Amino acid sequence: MPESIRRRARSEREEIAPRGRRSEADGDGVIFRKGFASLTELALSGVQVTACAVDTASGKVLFSVDDHLSVPTASIGKVLLLIEVAARISARDGSGSAPGAVPPVPGSAAGETGPRTVRPAPGAEALSILNRTAQDSVGDSGLWQHLQVPALPVSDLAALIGATSDNLATNVLLRRIGLDAVRARAESLGLRRTLLLDIVRDIRGPDDAPQLSVGSARELATLFRALERGEVVDETTSRLVTGWLSLGSDLSMVGGAFGLDPFAHTGPDHGIRLFNKTGTDVGIRSEAGVVVGPRAGVAYAVTMRFNDVDLPARLGVLEAMRTLGTDFLEYVY
Template identity: 35%
Template sequence: MTELDAPGDNGARTVAVSVPGLISIDEDTELALASTGKLLLLAVVARGIAEGGLDPGEVVELRDDDRCGGSGLLGVLSGRRWTIGDLAVLTASVSDNTATNALLRRIGLDRVAEGAAGLGFARTRVLDRIREPRLPSHPPAFAVGTAGELARFAAGLDGRREWTRLLLGWMAHNTDRSLVPALLPHEPEDRQPPVSVPPGRVWVANKTGTDVGVRADVGVMVGSGRRIGYAVLANGPAGDEHALVESVRRAGLDIGRLAGLRGLPEDR
């Protein structure tokens, strides 16, 4: 028995975990997503490219108000012109806030909302652009949502449709493996979805979110036993981030076991 058998609400801390059909802890609780919400934007872009409505080679010129602190590279680079495909890769790989804002401006919040609804999201939504800092006059968060909706979405990224292959490829380039996969044996630079995975290892494609009081991770994990979609959303008070990281990593151990790993360290 692991900590995942206990309620996900630990005082002011909530850790929601979902693996469809296997784990459901507070999976319908609406929580702040931080950059994990960028998955909705990336999914709409991937579908637009696959369906021919968006040209990945279209150039988007950065505006001064696109630039944003926090995660990413474009805020400190001199280049002003980037393709839609470049912006998507930067958003997925290094969670680039400036690239996200430029891409979101090009696509539009309304189109992201419509596309997300078409993918089955009801309570998971992007509320605003990325802002550093976020003021009381702004929407309360970049994005909010539930672990259940996000895990079901991730489980559907099977690579059989062109847009899911494109999105999985972007997610596989994510450089942040510090949360769910952190304690699991995996190769972070293995970008291609595997035909098979050697025993004792997993393949991961994911998107993380990090903000004050937020640690979140949504993705696809493939092991020798099965292929699963997962979502772990941890919210708590400012200053509690280390505990949130520990909770997400413990959830990662249980998710790894479900994917077929054996002999993992005990959670407690």
């Protein structure tokens, strides 16, 4: 192959590579090298990558790839609904009276003495009973569609969303809360590129929003850092949301690198604590979360858009996300 053609091919590959940056050193050398290389390889194969990682203590951006872009994030937008629900519980039931979990001390190992999960007596708003209707019905993720109980308290529906990204619970809560209220809350938090656009639908028609939610990696990472620091609306609201998200059972993406029990990681395990929210759709894998270890904490958001034509394509995306998770683990542990 002539050298001019080689140079042109190299130039084309560089043009489609992710426009990212990473912190060059943290005292031990270059960080996030494996993750950045893995994402670059995916981008060169045609995968759209957006990502951002922020130190939870300093707010310093550690890693970013096209983090300003607003892209489809599947179920991650449900976090905005949980924030609005938590804010209403906090406001109506009074600070400290809403059910939630106080996160353990960052870096404490499983079994060590420290703050334990606390669930105060639930208030009236948290125990308001909501019925499901035929109009709320939807398939895919979640447990409630498989249960016989026709009605559940608001706080239980929020827990189902945090644990299993429950679509039916999402639609029932949205019928109670309203999309306009969720959008107003997002705007009040300074979110401009991160939105919950619609209810969950089995089929999206021409008159429906084309996606359930969209978001930018920078805004999502910043939002999750604020949740960790108790700064979203207020401390009680933040702790309610992180308590629900700590129930999340999907560790198939970035969270798969942390070695945690998918069904039981509400407290620290070997000094690692995690809360996260994932989003899955055809050709989309997305995750935002916070992982805290003995040395540091990272708030992160990663979204991959890819041609989901075969299993190897999907497995390559998931492997790259776990590789990035391994880099996060090395930073915090």
